[in-house]
Amino acid sequence: MPHVRTRSIVLAGTQGYPIDVEADPHHNDPRLTIIGLPNDQAQQTTDRIRTAMFNSGIPWPNQKLTVGLFPTTIPKTGPQLDLPIATAILAAADVIPRDGLAERALIGELDSDGRLRPGRGVLTAVLAATDAGMTRVAVPAANATEAALASDITVDAVPDLAALIRYLRGQEQPTTIRPSPAAPTDLPVNPAHVPLGRRYRLAAEIAAAGGHHLLLTGGTPTAARMLAETVAGLRPPLTGQESLEVTAIHSAAGSLPPRPTLISRPPLLAPHHTTTAAALFGTGIGADIGISTSLARIRPGIASQAHHGLLLLTDGPELPHGVLQGLEQPLALGHIRIPTPTITLTLPADFQLIVTSRPCPCRVGASDCACAPSARHRYLARIPAQMRAHCDLRLTIPHSQSGGMPSRPNGCPQESTTVVAARVAQAREAMAARLRRTPWRRNAQLPRPILERFWPLPTTVVRAAQRTRPDANTNDAGQAEATRILRIAWTLADLAGLDRPGIDQVDLAHELNSVHPGS
Structure with missing residues (x-):
């Protein structure tokens, strides 16, 4: 038979x-x-x-x-x-x-x-x-x-x-069974209702538009969460294909609700600083994400569930060293590659990173802190240089404001969610049009040689981007900083509806890229 x-x-x-x-x-x-x-x-x-x-x-x-x-x-x-x-x-x-x-x-x-x-x-x-x-x-x-x-x-x-x-x-x-309608795409947070100062609201807008990673020193976990939710709220809804990809990842992770609809907003994942490599990179994966393991046991972790969304890491220096080092691969490649005895498995992990740090290892208030400057420097340096290099936006909240983010001054009206989100969407459209013939889709992804070759700027603007590092043409750190400034300036130009950035955009980019104390 x-x-x-x-x-x-x-x-x-x-x-x-x-x-x-x-x-x-x-x-x-x-x-x-x-x-x-x-x-x-x-x-x-x-x-x-x-x-x-x-x-x-x-x-x-x-x-x-x-x-x-x-x-x-x-x-x-x-x-x-x-x-x-x-x-x-x-x-x-x-x-x-x-x-x-x-x-x-x-x-x-x-x-x-x-x-x-x-x-x-x-x-x-x-x-x-x-x-x-x-x-x-x-x-x-x-x-x-x-x-x-x-x-x-x-x-x-x-x-x-x-x-x-x-x-x-x-x-x-x-x-x-027929497909269920997609979930509402209402913004999860109205930035006009969040007590962010002008500088931080602008940083959230730039991050949402250009896809820039953000490093925040000082403040509280609540302030960091508000900033991350603001970035997520300003980003446009996921496209149909992105929505299907993200929902399928959460399905494979077992994190969908009983009667799910397509995930239509960029997801925001915020693991605790005690999270393990397995939880972050995927169940069945060793502390080194390159270790071969049983293919059938691997399920996507938090980093993959943040695909096309945001990953918020509060108290970055407190994360295990293996976790911090392991983040380099998804930050550089947008995915996690896992070789197994039979095939190489790829887990999507193209997320936008927001990492925060207290200014010192002690948990007391700024006025009572007795940490030596060297101890503070060592503490902040726990965040690997590679991770810091990925963060274009770097903000430091002064000790006097460490309890939270300063509010916008009285008499200066805050723009509505609709206005800011529309400006972000317009900037992303301009970005996509400019990059349509390239493998990149966001300003944050652009290497400096590509910027210089395809979108050259006047010498005065380039020199302004290098002004804090005279060795920008010969020193790797100086080149990296100048590249971060140029990428932010391009996003500022896109938000302003300009064809290219000028001195004003570069000056503002310098304000939003303050040197991290651990650098």
């Missing part, structure tokens, strides 16, 4: 890989052999399927069955493959028809009573099924709303194994 083929998806990080499940029947020997799973997982899968079939009133086939999982190069785990394996067994035993199984993805873990248990990463798996050309997918009923966020594929909500048999026999029509 010819073998039966069903199809499914296995999850690795934020990626799904198509899997074929092939069952070959042999008469008069009621054993099941699963090839492609580790022995312990194969036995557990067999036990779950047997128990689910028995409690669903489905007799176990009186024949030997060999089930193979292909391709062999992709590591696999058992639970989410329960449904396609059980379906292949039933089709091989002629309990259900075989027609149409190859065009349908089957995803789900069986409970002992035959029900399908909800799992993480369903949206990621469904998107992979769509890319592989599958036109229909059966998922646990509890995950159906999430699965329906993907387009161009029909989603069947399956409560249990017995219901799937009825569907495939044509005895009953499955419940087909």
Whole structure:
């Protein structure tokens, strides 16, 4: 009798890989052999399927069955493959028809009573099924709303194994789930209601427009959170593709609510300074994010969940050294690369960083601080030079204002959210038009040689950008500082509707790039 083929998806990080499940029947020997799973997982899968079939009133086939999982190069785990394996067994035993199984993805873990248990990463798996050309997918009923966020594929909500048999026999029509409407795109924070001083409100606007990372010294965690929320609130909503990518990442991480909608705003993640490398970079990843590990156990961490959004790190010097060093890869590349024995896995992590630090290691008020200047310098220098180099915007809140950010002076009206957000959107459009023939999309990404080659500025403007570092042409640190000034100046020009920055924009950029005390 010819073998039966069903199809499914296995999850690795934020990626799904198509899997074929092939069952070959042999008469008069009621054993099941699963090839492609580790022995312990194969036995557990067999036990779950047997128990689910028995409690669903489905007799176990009186024949030997060999089930193979292909391709062999992709590591696999058992639970989410329960449904396609059980379906292949039933089709091989002629309990259900075989027609149409190859065009349908089957995803789900069986409970002992035959029900399908909800799992993480369903949206990621469904998107992979769509890319592989599958036109229909059966998922646990509890995950159906999430699965329906993907387009161009029909989603069947399956409560249990017995219901799937009825569907495939044509005895009953499955419940087909339609996509839920996207969540509202209202701004989470109205900058006009946040007590930020002019300088800090401007920094938030520049960061939102140009994608610049920000380093803040002084202030309180509450002030840093307000600033980060302001940046997130001023950024435009995610595009359709970005929204799908971000929602799929949160699906793979298991952080979506029970009835999710597409994430339409840039996410803001703010882990505690005690967070571990595994929590930040991904479960199943070692302290060194280059360490090979089990592909099937990797799930995206906080850095990936901040993709297309913001990552706020308060008390930066308190973070573990391995975490601070590990952030260099996503800051430089926009993703995390993890080599495994079979493939190199890539986790998206293109986030905007806001990192804060107290001015000294003690936690007392500024007036009572007894830390020596050398101790303060060593403390701030815990933030690696590579991370500081990525931060174009560098602000220091004076000790006299360390309890919070100064408010705008009386009599100076604050602009509404609509006005500031519209200016940010206009600046990003101008930026995108100027960079459309390049691999870059934001001013913060531009290297200095590219700026000088394609968008040269008058000598007076360039010299103004270098004025605090006369060695800017010969010293790496001086060149890096001048590049930061030019990038901020270009964003200021975009916000002002100018074709290019001038002396005024460069002068203001210097104010917003004060030297970090640990530099």
